[in-house]
Amino acid sequence: MKTEWHACRRILCIRPDNIGDLLMSTPAIKALKQTFDCHITVLVSSMGAAIVEEIPEIDAAIVCDVPWVQTNKTPTPTDFTDLVQRLKDEHFDAAVIFTVYSQNPMPSILLAYLAAIPLRLAYCRENPYHLLTHWVPDEEPYSFIRHQVIRDLELVVRVGAVIRDRQFSLQIRHQLWPAIADKLRAIGVDPDAPWIVLHPEVSEQKRKYSTEDWITIGKQIREANGCQLVVTGKSNQEEAQEMVNGIGDKAFNTAGLFNLAELIVLISRAALLLSVNTGTIHIASAVQTPVLVLYALTNPQHTPWCVPSKVLYFDVPVDLQSKNEIVRYVYQSFSREDLPLALPERVVETALTMLASRNTPSGSFQQPHTLP
Incomplete structure:
Protein backbone atom coordinates (compact mmCIF):
# COMPACT_ATOMS: atom_id res chain seq x y z
CA MET A 1 0.00 0.00 0.00
CA LYS A 2 1.37 3.38 -1.01
CA THR A 3 1.53 6.20 1.52
CA GLU A 4 2.22 9.92 1.29
CA TRP A 5 5.87 9.01 1.89
CA HIS A 6 6.06 7.44 -1.58
CA ALA A 7 5.89 10.96 -3.02
CA CYS A 8 8.94 12.08 -1.01
CA ARG A 9 11.95 12.90 -3.14
CA ARG A 10 14.19 14.35 -0.39
CA ILE A 11 14.34 12.74 3.06
CA LEU A 12 16.42 13.96 6.00
CA CYS A 13 17.63 11.34 8.49
CA ILE A 14 18.57 12.91 11.82
CA ARG A 15 21.24 10.86 13.65
CA PRO A 16 23.64 13.34 15.33
CA ASP A 17 25.62 10.72 17.26
CA ASN A 18 28.74 8.61 16.74
CA ILE A 19 29.97 6.31 13.96
CA GLY A 20 28.46 3.16 15.44
CA ASP A 21 25.06 4.79 15.89
CA LEU A 22 24.93 5.84 12.24
CA LEU A 23 26.05 2.38 11.08
CA MET A 24 23.26 0.75 13.07
CA SER A 25 20.77 3.00 11.27
CA THR A 26 22.01 2.01 7.79
CA PRO A 27 19.54 -0.89 7.29
CA ALA A 28 16.68 1.54 7.95
CA ILE A 29 18.24 4.20 5.72
CA LYS A 30 18.66 1.58 3.02
CA ALA A 31 14.98 0.63 3.33
CA LEU A 32 13.96 4.28 2.89
CA LYS A 33 16.21 4.65 -0.14
CA GLN A 34 15.06 1.44 -1.83
CA THR A 35 11.35 1.90 -1.12
CA PHE A 36 10.93 5.58 -1.93
CA ASP A 37 13.75 5.97 -4.48
CA CYS A 38 14.66 9.22 -2.76
CA HIS A 39 17.64 11.47 -2.08
CA ILE A 40 18.93 10.82 1.45
CA THR A 41 20.63 13.49 3.54
CA VAL A 42 21.85 12.71 7.04
CA LEU A 43 22.26 15.21 9.84
CA VAL A 44 25.31 13.94 11.71
CA SER A 45 27.83 15.04 14.32
CA SER A 46 31.45 15.73 13.44
CA MET A 47 32.22 12.29 14.91
CA GLY A 48 29.63 10.47 12.82
CA ALA A 49 30.55 12.40 9.68
CA ALA A 50 33.77 10.41 9.33
CA ILE A 51 31.88 7.32 8.12
CA VAL A 52 29.40 9.03 5.76
CA GLU A 53 31.48 8.66 2.59
CA GLU A 54 31.67 4.90 3.16
CA ILE A 55 27.86 4.43 3.23
CA PRO A 56 26.54 4.15 -0.36
CA GLU A 57 22.90 5.00 0.41
CA ILE A 58 23.75 8.45 1.78
CA ASP A 59 23.70 11.18 -0.87
CA ALA A 60 24.62 14.17 1.30
CA ALA A 61 25.45 15.10 4.88
CA ILE A 62 24.88 18.12 7.07
CA VAL A 63 27.46 18.11 9.84
CA CYS A 64 26.52 19.82 13.08
CA ASP A 65 27.37 19.18 16.73
CA VAL A 66 23.96 19.88 18.22
CA PRO A 67 23.69 21.08 21.84
CA TRP A 68 21.64 18.07 23.06
CA VAL A 69 24.37 15.55 22.19
CA GLN A 70 27.72 15.25 24.01
CA THR A 71 30.37 17.19 22.12
CA ASN A 72 33.82 18.66 22.66
CA LYS A 73 32.74 22.11 21.50
CA THR A 74 30.23 24.50 23.04
CA PRO A 75 27.39 25.21 20.60
CA THR A 76 25.64 28.58 20.64
CA PRO A 77 21.98 29.52 20.09
CA THR A 78 23.04 31.10 16.81
CA ASP A 79 24.35 27.71 15.64
CA PHE A 80 20.88 26.28 16.21
CA THR A 81 19.00 29.03 14.39
CA ASP A 82 21.48 28.82 11.51
CA LEU A 83 20.86 25.07 11.32
CA VAL A 84 17.09 25.60 11.20
CA GLN A 85 17.51 27.99 8.29
CA ARG A 86 19.84 25.64 6.45
CA LEU A 87 17.32 22.81 6.76
CA LYS A 88 14.58 25.12 5.49
CA ASP A 89 16.72 25.99 2.48
CA GLU A 90 17.12 22.28 1.63
CA HIS A 91 13.34 21.87 1.12
CA PHE A 92 13.12 18.37 2.55
CA ASP A 93 9.88 16.45 2.06
CA ALA A 94 10.27 14.38 5.22
CA ALA A 95 12.44 13.85 8.28
CA VAL A 96 13.12 10.60 10.14
CA ILE A 97 14.56 10.95 13.63
CA PHE A 98 16.55 7.94 14.86
CA THR A 99 17.21 7.69 18.60
CA VAL A 100 18.33 5.34 21.34
CA TYR A 101 15.49 4.62 23.78
CA SER A 102 17.30 6.55 26.52
CA GLN A 103 17.54 9.74 24.45
CA ASN A 104 15.04 12.57 24.48
CA PRO A 105 13.90 12.96 20.85
CA MET A 106 12.18 16.31 21.42
CA PRO A 107 15.07 18.62 20.45
CA SER A 108 15.47 16.84 17.10
CA ILE A 109 11.69 16.78 16.64
CA LEU A 110 11.50 20.52 17.30
CA LEU A 111 14.36 21.11 14.86
CA ALA A 112 12.47 19.35 12.06
CA TYR A 113 9.27 21.21 12.97
CA LEU A 114 10.93 24.65 12.95
CA ALA A 115 12.54 23.79 9.61
CA ALA A 116 9.01 23.34 8.22
CA ILE A 117 9.67 19.79 7.01
CA PRO A 118 6.19 18.54 6.05
CA LEU A 119 6.42 14.91 7.24
CA ARG A 120 8.14 14.08 10.53
CA LEU A 121 8.57 10.57 11.98
CA ALA A 122 10.00 9.61 15.39
CA TYR A 123 9.59 7.58 18.54
CA CYS A 124 8.50 9.65 21.54
CA ARG A 125 7.21 8.71 25.00
CA GLU A 126 4.78 11.58 25.32
CA ASN A 127 2.37 12.77 22.67
CA PRO A 128 4.18 15.52 20.72
CA TYR A 129 0.92 16.58 19.04
CA HIS A 130 1.67 18.90 16.11
CA LEU A 131 5.44 18.54 16.38
CA LEU A 132 5.24 15.14 14.65
CA THR A 133 3.04 14.07 11.77
CA HIS A 134 3.90 10.41 12.43
CA TRP A 135 4.27 9.62 16.13
CA VAL A 136 5.32 6.16 17.32
CA PRO A 137 4.88 5.79 21.11
CA ASP A 138 8.17 4.59 22.61
CA GLU A 139 7.65 1.41 24.64
CA GLU A 140 11.35 0.72 25.26
CA PRO A 141 12.85 -0.29 27.62
CA TYR A 142 9.90 -0.79 29.97
CA SER A 143 7.96 -3.26 27.82
CA PHE A 144 10.84 -4.83 25.88
CA ILE A 145 14.32 -4.11 24.53
CA ARG A 146 15.21 -4.61 20.87
CA HIS A 147 18.50 -4.39 19.08
CA GLN A 148 19.02 -0.85 17.81
CA VAL A 149 18.81 -2.09 14.21
CA ILE A 150 15.36 -3.57 14.81
CA ARG A 151 14.24 -0.40 16.59
CA ASP A 152 15.21 1.72 13.57
CA LEU A 153 13.75 -0.71 11.03
CA GLU A 154 10.44 -0.88 12.85
CA LEU A 155 10.27 2.90 12.79
CA VAL A 156 10.51 3.23 9.01
CA VAL A 157 8.15 0.28 8.45
CA ARG A 158 5.43 2.48 10.02
CA VAL A 159 5.47 4.77 6.96
CA GLY A 160 5.60 2.07 4.31
CA ALA A 161 9.31 1.31 3.96
CA VAL A 162 9.94 -2.25 2.77
CA ILE A 163 12.87 -4.17 4.25
CA ARG A 164 14.78 -6.24 1.73
CA ASP A 165 18.15 -6.33 3.48
CA ARG A 166 18.97 -6.09 7.18
CA GLN A 167 22.75 -6.00 6.78
CA PHE A 168 24.78 -2.89 7.55
CA SER A 169 25.78 -0.86 4.53
CA LEU A 170 29.48 -0.04 4.32
CA GLN A 171 31.85 -0.10 1.40
CA ILE A 172 35.29 -1.69 1.63
CA ARG A 173 37.90 0.13 -0.44
Whole structure:
Protein backbone atom coordinates (compact mmCIF):
# COMPACT_ATOMS: atom_id res chain seq x y z
CA MET A 1 0.00 0.00 0.00
CA LYS A 2 1.37 3.38 -1.01
CA THR A 3 1.53 6.20 1.52
CA GLU A 4 2.22 9.92 1.29
CA TRP A 5 5.87 9.01 1.89
CA HIS A 6 6.06 7.44 -1.58
CA ALA A 7 5.89 10.96 -3.02
CA CYS A 8 8.94 12.08 -1.01
CA ARG A 9 11.95 12.90 -3.14
CA ARG A 10 14.19 14.35 -0.39
CA ILE A 11 14.34 12.74 3.06
CA LEU A 12 16.42 13.96 6.00
CA CYS A 13 17.63 11.34 8.49
CA ILE A 14 18.57 12.91 11.82
CA ARG A 15 21.24 10.86 13.65
CA PRO A 16 23.64 13.34 15.33
CA ASP A 17 25.62 10.72 17.26
CA ASN A 18 28.74 8.61 16.74
CA ILE A 19 29.97 6.31 13.96
CA GLY A 20 28.46 3.16 15.44
CA ASP A 21 25.06 4.79 15.89
CA LEU A 22 24.93 5.84 12.24
CA LEU A 23 26.05 2.38 11.08
CA MET A 24 23.26 0.75 13.07
CA SER A 25 20.77 3.00 11.27
CA THR A 26 22.01 2.01 7.79
CA PRO A 27 19.54 -0.89 7.29
CA ALA A 28 16.68 1.54 7.95
CA ILE A 29 18.24 4.20 5.72
CA LYS A 30 18.66 1.58 3.02
CA ALA A 31 14.98 0.63 3.33
CA LEU A 32 13.96 4.28 2.89
CA LYS A 33 16.21 4.65 -0.14
CA GLN A 34 15.06 1.44 -1.83
CA THR A 35 11.35 1.90 -1.12
CA PHE A 36 10.93 5.58 -1.93
CA ASP A 37 13.75 5.97 -4.48
CA CYS A 38 14.66 9.22 -2.76
CA HIS A 39 17.64 11.47 -2.08
CA ILE A 40 18.93 10.82 1.45
CA THR A 41 20.63 13.49 3.54
CA VAL A 42 21.85 12.71 7.04
CA LEU A 43 22.26 15.21 9.84
CA VAL A 44 25.31 13.94 11.71
CA SER A 45 27.83 15.04 14.32
CA SER A 46 31.45 15.73 13.44
CA MET A 47 32.22 12.29 14.91
CA GLY A 48 29.63 10.47 12.82
CA ALA A 49 30.55 12.40 9.68
CA ALA A 50 33.77 10.41 9.33
CA ILE A 51 31.88 7.32 8.12
CA VAL A 52 29.40 9.03 5.76
CA GLU A 53 31.48 8.66 2.59
CA GLU A 54 31.67 4.90 3.16
CA ILE A 55 27.86 4.43 3.23
CA PRO A 56 26.54 4.15 -0.36
CA GLU A 57 22.90 5.00 0.41
CA ILE A 58 23.75 8.45 1.78
CA ASP A 59 23.70 11.18 -0.87
CA ALA A 60 24.62 14.17 1.30
CA ALA A 61 25.45 15.10 4.88
CA ILE A 62 24.88 18.12 7.07
CA VAL A 63 27.46 18.11 9.84
CA CYS A 64 26.52 19.82 13.08
CA ASP A 65 27.37 19.18 16.73
CA VAL A 66 23.96 19.88 18.22
CA PRO A 67 23.69 21.08 21.84
CA TRP A 68 21.64 18.07 23.06
CA VAL A 69 24.37 15.55 22.19
CA GLN A 70 27.72 15.25 24.01
CA THR A 71 30.37 17.19 22.12
CA ASN A 72 33.82 18.66 22.66
CA LYS A 73 32.74 22.11 21.50
CA THR A 74 30.23 24.50 23.04
CA PRO A 75 27.39 25.21 20.60
CA THR A 76 25.64 28.58 20.64
CA PRO A 77 21.98 29.52 20.09
CA THR A 78 23.04 31.10 16.81
CA ASP A 79 24.35 27.71 15.64
CA PHE A 80 20.88 26.28 16.21
CA THR A 81 19.00 29.03 14.39
CA ASP A 82 21.48 28.82 11.51
CA LEU A 83 20.86 25.07 11.32
CA VAL A 84 17.09 25.60 11.20
CA GLN A 85 17.51 27.99 8.29
CA ARG A 86 19.84 25.64 6.45
CA LEU A 87 17.32 22.81 6.76
CA LYS A 88 14.58 25.12 5.49
CA ASP A 89 16.72 25.99 2.48
CA GLU A 90 17.12 22.28 1.63
CA HIS A 91 13.34 21.87 1.12
CA PHE A 92 13.12 18.37 2.55
CA ASP A 93 9.88 16.45 2.06
CA ALA A 94 10.27 14.38 5.22
CA ALA A 95 12.44 13.85 8.28
CA VAL A 96 13.12 10.60 10.14
CA ILE A 97 14.56 10.95 13.63
CA PHE A 98 16.55 7.94 14.86
CA THR A 99 17.21 7.69 18.60
CA VAL A 100 18.33 5.34 21.34
CA TYR A 101 15.49 4.62 23.78
CA SER A 102 17.30 6.55 26.52
CA GLN A 103 17.54 9.74 24.45
CA ASN A 104 15.04 12.57 24.48
CA PRO A 105 13.90 12.96 20.85
CA MET A 106 12.18 16.31 21.42
CA PRO A 107 15.07 18.62 20.45
CA SER A 108 15.47 16.84 17.10
CA ILE A 109 11.69 16.78 16.64
CA LEU A 110 11.50 20.52 17.30
CA LEU A 111 14.36 21.11 14.86
CA ALA A 112 12.47 19.35 12.06
CA TYR A 113 9.27 21.21 12.97
CA LEU A 114 10.93 24.65 12.95
CA ALA A 115 12.54 23.79 9.61
CA ALA A 116 9.01 23.34 8.22
CA ILE A 117 9.67 19.79 7.01
CA PRO A 118 6.19 18.54 6.05
CA LEU A 119 6.42 14.91 7.24
CA ARG A 120 8.14 14.08 10.53
CA LEU A 121 8.57 10.57 11.98
CA ALA A 122 10.00 9.61 15.39
CA TYR A 123 9.59 7.58 18.54
CA CYS A 124 8.50 9.65 21.54
CA ARG A 125 7.21 8.71 25.00
CA GLU A 126 4.78 11.58 25.32
CA ASN A 127 2.37 12.77 22.67
CA PRO A 128 4.18 15.52 20.72
CA TYR A 129 0.92 16.58 19.04
CA HIS A 130 1.67 18.90 16.11
CA LEU A 131 5.44 18.54 16.38
CA LEU A 132 5.24 15.14 14.65
CA THR A 133 3.04 14.07 11.77
CA HIS A 134 3.90 10.41 12.43
CA TRP A 135 4.27 9.62 16.13
CA VAL A 136 5.32 6.16 17.32
CA PRO A 137 4.88 5.79 21.11
CA ASP A 138 8.17 4.59 22.61
CA GLU A 139 7.65 1.41 24.64
CA GLU A 140 11.35 0.72 25.26
CA PRO A 141 12.85 -0.29 27.62
CA TYR A 142 9.90 -0.79 29.97
CA SER A 143 7.96 -3.26 27.82
CA PHE A 144 10.84 -4.83 25.88
CA ILE A 145 14.32 -4.11 24.53
CA ARG A 146 15.21 -4.61 20.87
CA HIS A 147 18.50 -4.39 19.08
CA GLN A 148 19.02 -0.85 17.81
CA VAL A 149 18.81 -2.09 14.21
CA ILE A 150 15.36 -3.57 14.81
CA ARG A 151 14.24 -0.40 16.59
CA ASP A 152 15.21 1.72 13.57
CA LEU A 153 13.75 -0.71 11.03
CA GLU A 154 10.44 -0.88 12.85
CA LEU A 155 10.27 2.90 12.79
CA VAL A 156 10.51 3.23 9.01
CA VAL A 157 8.15 0.28 8.45
CA ARG A 158 5.43 2.48 10.02
CA VAL A 159 5.47 4.77 6.96
CA GLY A 160 5.60 2.07 4.31
CA ALA A 161 9.31 1.31 3.96
CA VAL A 162 9.94 -2.25 2.77
CA ILE A 163 12.87 -4.17 4.25
CA ARG A 164 14.78 -6.24 1.73
CA ASP A 165 18.15 -6.33 3.48
CA ARG A 166 18.97 -6.09 7.18
CA GLN A 167 22.75 -6.00 6.78
CA PHE A 168 24.78 -2.89 7.55
CA SER A 169 25.78 -0.86 4.53
CA LEU A 170 29.48 -0.04 4.32
CA GLN A 171 31.85 -0.10 1.40
CA ILE A 172 35.29 -1.69 1.63
CA ARG A 173 37.90 0.13 -0.44
CA HIS A 174 39.93 -2.92 -1.43
CA GLN A 175 42.15 -0.76 -3.63
CA LEU A 176 43.70 0.63 -0.43
CA TRP A 177 45.12 -2.76 0.58
CA PRO A 178 48.58 -2.43 -1.08
CA ALA A 179 49.27 0.82 0.80
CA ILE A 180 47.95 -0.68 4.05
CA ALA A 181 50.14 -3.76 3.58
CA ASP A 182 53.17 -1.49 3.10
CA LYS A 183 52.39 0.33 6.36
CA LEU A 184 52.07 -3.00 8.16
CA ARG A 185 55.37 -4.29 6.80
CA ALA A 186 57.09 -1.07 7.87
CA ILE A 187 56.29 -1.81 11.53
CA GLY A 188 57.07 -5.52 11.31
CA VAL A 189 53.65 -7.06 10.62
CA ASP A 190 53.51 -9.85 8.05
CA PRO A 191 50.39 -8.93 6.02
CA ASP A 192 50.27 -12.44 4.56
CA ALA A 193 49.98 -14.10 7.98
CA PRO A 194 46.86 -14.00 10.20
CA TRP A 195 46.33 -11.23 12.70
CA ILE A 196 43.84 -10.25 15.38
CA VAL A 197 42.83 -6.62 15.83
CA LEU A 198 42.80 -5.45 19.46
CA HIS A 199 40.89 -2.18 19.85
CA PRO A 200 41.05 -0.69 23.38
CA GLU A 201 40.16 2.93 22.52
CA VAL A 202 36.91 4.28 23.96
CA SER A 203 34.86 7.41 23.38
CA GLU A 204 33.69 7.35 27.02
CA GLN A 205 35.82 6.43 30.04
CA LYS A 206 33.06 4.23 31.45
CA ARG A 207 33.67 1.77 28.61
CA LYS A 208 37.41 1.48 29.26
CA TYR A 209 38.77 -2.01 29.90
CA SER A 210 41.84 -2.40 32.09
CA THR A 211 45.14 -2.04 30.20
CA GLU A 212 46.69 -4.62 32.51
CA ASP A 213 43.99 -7.11 31.55
CA TRP A 214 44.45 -6.30 27.85
CA ILE A 215 48.12 -7.22 28.23
CA THR A 216 47.29 -10.49 30.02
CA ILE A 217 44.82 -11.41 27.28
CA GLY A 218 47.23 -10.52 24.48
CA LYS A 219 50.05 -12.57 25.97
CA GLN A 220 47.92 -15.66 26.46
CA ILE A 221 46.36 -15.52 22.99
CA ARG A 222 49.78 -15.15 21.39
CA GLU A 223 51.24 -18.00 23.43
CA ALA A 224 48.33 -20.31 22.61
CA ASN A 225 47.75 -19.37 18.99
CA GLY A 226 50.85 -17.60 17.68
CA CYS A 227 48.70 -15.05 15.84
CA GLN A 228 49.92 -11.50 15.27
CA LEU A 229 48.20 -8.89 17.44
CA VAL A 230 47.54 -5.50 15.86
CA VAL A 231 46.53 -2.79 18.35
CA THR A 232 44.42 -0.05 16.76
CA GLY A 233 43.03 3.35 17.70
CA LYS A 234 43.18 6.98 16.74
CA SER A 235 44.28 9.08 19.70
CA ASN A 236 45.43 6.36 22.10
CA GLN A 237 49.06 5.96 21.02
CA GLU A 238 50.41 5.83 24.57
CA GLU A 239 47.89 3.21 25.69
CA ALA A 240 48.52 1.14 22.56
CA GLN A 241 52.28 1.30 23.04
CA GLU A 242 51.93 0.25 26.69
CA MET A 243 49.92 -2.77 25.55
CA VAL A 244 52.43 -3.69 22.87
CA ASN A 245 55.35 -3.35 25.29
CA GLY A 246 53.54 -5.52 27.82
CA ILE A 247 52.48 -8.23 25.37
CA GLY A 248 55.87 -8.42 23.69
CA ASP A 249 56.55 -10.55 20.63
CA LYS A 250 54.11 -10.37 17.70
CA ALA A 251 52.26 -7.33 19.08
CA PHE A 252 52.23 -4.14 16.98
CA ASN A 253 51.08 -0.58 17.63
CA THR A 254 49.09 0.91 14.74
CA ALA A 255 47.26 3.60 16.75
CA GLY A 256 47.01 6.70 14.57
CA LEU A 257 48.51 4.88 11.57
CA PHE A 258 45.33 4.33 9.54
CA ASN A 259 42.49 6.59 8.50
CA LEU A 260 38.95 5.29 8.78
CA ALA A 261 38.72 3.89 5.24
CA GLU A 262 41.99 2.01 5.83
CA LEU A 263 40.81 0.76 9.22
CA ILE A 264 37.71 -0.71 7.57
CA VAL A 265 39.92 -2.66 5.15
CA LEU A 266 42.24 -3.76 7.97
CA ILE A 267 39.33 -5.08 10.05
CA SER A 268 37.82 -6.80 7.00
CA ARG A 269 41.02 -8.87 6.64
CA ALA A 270 41.46 -9.71 10.34
CA ALA A 271 40.87 -13.20 11.73
CA LEU A 272 39.07 -11.64 14.70
CA LEU A 273 38.29 -8.25 16.19
CA LEU A 274 38.61 -8.05 19.98
CA SER A 275 37.22 -4.70 21.07
CA VAL A 276 35.38 -2.71 23.69
CA ASN A 277 31.84 -1.68 22.73
CA THR A 278 32.50 1.16 20.32
CA GLY A 279 32.24 1.88 16.59
CA THR A 280 34.75 -0.81 15.57
CA ILE A 281 32.38 -3.63 16.52
CA HIS A 282 29.81 -2.24 14.10
CA ILE A 283 32.46 -1.91 11.38
CA ALA A 284 33.28 -5.60 11.98
CA SER A 285 29.58 -6.44 11.72
CA ALA A 286 29.39 -4.59 8.41
CA VAL A 287 32.43 -6.33 6.88
CA GLN A 288 31.60 -9.74 8.41
CA THR A 289 34.70 -10.13 10.56
CA PRO A 290 34.07 -12.23 13.70
CA VAL A 291 34.00 -10.02 16.77
CA LEU A 292 34.45 -10.57 20.49
CA VAL A 293 33.20 -7.61 22.53
CA LEU A 294 34.27 -6.56 26.00
CA TYR A 295 30.99 -4.85 26.74
CA ALA A 296 30.58 -2.28 29.50
CA LEU A 297 27.14 -2.52 31.10
CA THR A 298 25.64 0.47 29.31
CA ASN A 299 23.10 0.18 26.46
CA PRO A 300 22.50 -3.56 25.88
CA GLN A 301 20.94 -3.14 22.43
CA HIS A 302 24.19 -2.14 20.71
CA THR A 303 25.76 -5.59 20.41
CA PRO A 304 27.23 -6.90 17.11
CA TRP A 305 24.69 -7.46 14.34
CA CYS A 306 24.39 -10.46 12.02
CA VAL A 307 28.02 -11.52 12.36
CA PRO A 308 29.77 -14.37 14.23
CA SER A 309 30.21 -12.81 17.66
CA LYS A 310 30.40 -13.24 21.40
CA VAL A 311 29.72 -10.65 24.09
CA LEU A 312 31.41 -10.63 27.50
CA TYR A 313 30.45 -8.01 30.06
CA PHE A 314 32.16 -5.87 32.67
CA ASP A 315 30.76 -3.38 35.13
CA VAL A 316 30.98 0.40 34.99
CA PRO A 317 32.67 2.10 37.98
CA VAL A 318 30.09 3.69 40.28
CA ASP A 319 31.39 7.22 39.76
CA LEU A 320 31.09 6.85 35.97
CA GLN A 321 27.62 5.32 35.84
CA SER A 322 24.98 7.25 33.92
CA LYS A 323 22.63 9.60 35.74
CA ASN A 324 20.05 9.07 33.01
CA GLU A 325 17.14 7.41 34.83
CA ILE A 326 16.23 5.22 31.86
CA VAL A 327 19.78 3.91 31.58
CA ARG A 328 19.84 3.37 35.34
CA TYR A 329 16.57 1.43 35.19
CA VAL A 330 18.00 -0.97 32.60
CA TYR A 331 21.31 -1.24 34.46
CA GLN A 332 19.53 -2.15 37.71
CA SER A 333 17.47 -4.79 35.90
CA PHE A 334 20.54 -6.76 34.80
CA SER A 335 21.02 -10.11 36.51
CA ARG A 336 24.79 -9.95 36.69
CA GLU A 337 25.08 -13.56 37.79
CA ASP A 338 23.52 -14.57 34.46
CA LEU A 339 25.92 -12.53 32.33
CA PRO A 340 29.20 -13.96 30.98
CA LEU A 341 31.87 -11.74 32.52
CA ALA A 342 34.86 -10.34 30.65
CA LEU A 343 37.45 -11.93 32.92
CA PRO A 344 40.82 -12.31 31.16
CA GLU A 345 40.76 -16.12 31.27
CA ARG A 346 37.26 -16.22 29.78
CA VAL A 347 38.19 -13.67 27.10
CA VAL A 348 41.17 -15.80 26.06
CA GLU A 349 39.16 -19.03 26.04
CA THR A 350 36.39 -17.42 23.98
CA ALA A 351 38.81 -15.83 21.52
CA LEU A 352 40.63 -19.12 20.93
CA THR A 353 37.34 -20.95 20.40
CA MET A 354 36.21 -18.35 17.88
CA LEU A 355 39.53 -18.51 16.03
CA ALA A 356 39.12 -22.27 15.75
CA SER A 357 35.63 -21.96 14.28
CA ARG A 358 34.30 -19.53 11.69
CA ASN A 359 30.75 -20.64 12.52
CA THR A 360 30.34 -18.99 15.91
CA PRO A 361 26.71 -17.88 16.30
CA SER A 362 25.92 -14.24 16.81
CA GLY A 363 26.00 -13.13 20.42
CA SER A 364 23.40 -10.39 19.90
CA PHE A 365 19.64 -10.60 20.14
CA GLN A 366 18.28 -10.11 16.65
CA GLN A 367 14.71 -11.36 16.71
CA PRO A 368 12.33 -8.63 15.54
CA HIS A 369 9.52 -7.38 17.74
CA THR A 370 6.89 -6.66 15.08
CA LEU A 371 8.66 -6.91 11.74
CA PRO A 372 7.10 -9.22 9.15
